[in-house]
Amino acid sequence: MPGFAIEVRDLTKRYGALTAVDGLSFSVQAGKVTGFVGPNGAGKSTTLRMMLGLDRPDAGDARIGGRHYRTFHEPARTVGALLDAEAVHPGRRAVDHLLWMARYNGIPRSRVTAVLEQVGLAAVARKRVGGFSLGMRQRLGIAGALLGDPPVLILDEPVNGLDPEGIQWIRGFLRSLAAEGRTVLVSSHLMGELQDTADHLVVIGRGRLLADTGVAQLLEQVSGGRTEVRTPARLAAVDALANAGATVAVTGPDTLTVTGLDPERVIAALTGAGVPFTGIAEHRAALEDAYMALTREHTTFATTDGDGTWT
Numbered sequence: 545m546p547g548f549a550i551e552v553r554d555l556t557k558r559y560g561a562l563t564a565v566d567g568l569s570f571s572v573q574a575g576k577v578t579g580f581v582g583p584n585g586a587g588k589s590t591t592l593r594m595m596l597g598l599d600r601p602d603a604g605d606a607r608i609g610g611r612h613y614r615t616f617h618e619p620a621r622t623v624g625a626l627l628d629a630e631a632v633h634p635g636r637r638a639v640d641h642l643l644w645m646a647r648y649n650g651i652p653r654s655r656v657t658a659v660l661e662q663v664g665l666a667a668v669a670r671k672r673v674g675g676f677s678l679g680m681r682q683r684l685g686i687a688g689a690l691l692g693d694p695p696v697l698i699l700d701e702p703v704n705g706l707d708p709e710g711i712q713w714i715r716g717f718l719r720s721l722a723a724e725g726r727t728v729l730v731s732s733h734l735m736g737e738l739q740d741t742a743d744h745l746v747v748i749g750r751g752r753l754l755a756d757t758g759v760a761q762l763l764e765q766v767s768g769g770r771t772e773v774r775t776p777a778r779l780a781a782v783d784a785l786a787n788a789g790a791t792v793a794v795t796g797p798d799t800l801t802v803t804g805l806d807p808e809r810v811i812a813a814l815t816g817a818g819v820p821f822t823g824i825a826e827h828r829a830a831l832e833d834a835y836m837a838l839t840r841e842h843t844t845f846a847t848t849d850g851d852g853t854w855t
């Protein structure tokens with residue numbers, strides 16, 4: 545799978561007095577899941593639409609593998625996109641929708657069977673889309689994006705409205721696509737939807753870049769060195785960790801929050817003292833907190849800048 549990066553440079557889009565995307569620059573690498581995060585109205589969909597040649601920028605540009613989307617002869621073979629899972633006619637059968645897409649894009653029919661299998665919809669291929677749950681429609685949208693076996697996938701809010709099982713599925717699926725060397729860009733307005741899926745995060749607010757960072761780096765930066773430990777032997781764990789020099793707070797019947805020891809040393813201290821544990825994680829809530837802080841700061845900035853409310 546050739547590596548296709550996405551490069552966004554000084555991208556700007558105005559709707560009348562509103563600057564929906566404001567001098568945005570970032571790049572998206574192949575072989576990773578990149579989360580594109582921002583509150584509602586931050587400009588995510590507008591940015592994705594400009595990448596896909598559906599909206600024309602007022603300034604700057606977005607290139608995929610060094611080229612503008614519109615210049616691709618067979619774009620579906622390079623870029624697969626899911627913008628709106630609701631956009632399929634409800635009277636259509638899933639397989640017919642994909643066959644129509646395949647014909648339109650010059651893709652062999654055999655790919656339709658392959659992608660239906662890939663997204664787990666083979667058994668309902670002949671059912672009408674109107675009877676599909678939102679999760680099934682999201683899967684169908686992803687199947688459509690995969691038809692051309694593209695090296696680049698751009699998915700707008702694919703996790704939105706999924707049940708926990710659907711969320712688990714999509715996480716694993718996106719990660720497997722990235723592991724094949726594909727470029728996977730996935731948007732969400734919720735950090736929680738992406739923090740366990742994405743390797744990298746691009747955070748925007750009011751059309752501007754707020755952060756462009758690895759998930760691990762951001763987590764390290766914001767977790768304040770806190771590690772959560774889940775253990776059935778709470779008291780023994782407190783002793784072992786305190787002996788190793790950590791500060792330990794009991795945060796639940798079987799959970800502890802540890803500061804002053806990195807996760808590797810927490811594991812070493814527990815294992816060395818023979819204390820059982822069922823989970824060790826950097827402080828996950830911290831990422832959500834950081835996201836809230838980033839976007840809140842930006843709201844304050846926007847307000848003091850004199851240009852009104854947060855949409």
Ligand SMILES: Nc1ncnc2c1ncn2[C@@H]1O[C@H](COP(=O)(O)OP(=O)(O)OP(=O)(O)O)[C@@H](O)[C@H]1O
Nearest residue numbers: 559564582583584585586587588589590591733855
């Ligand atoms: N065609 C349009 N005409 C006028 N304003 C628009 C248009 N499209 C988007 N906007 C405005 O541009 C801003 C950015 O919208 P956009 O849909 O890109 O945000 P988003 O981050 O994708 O939000 P959401 O998570 O709600 O989808 C919003 O204030 C929106 O109302």
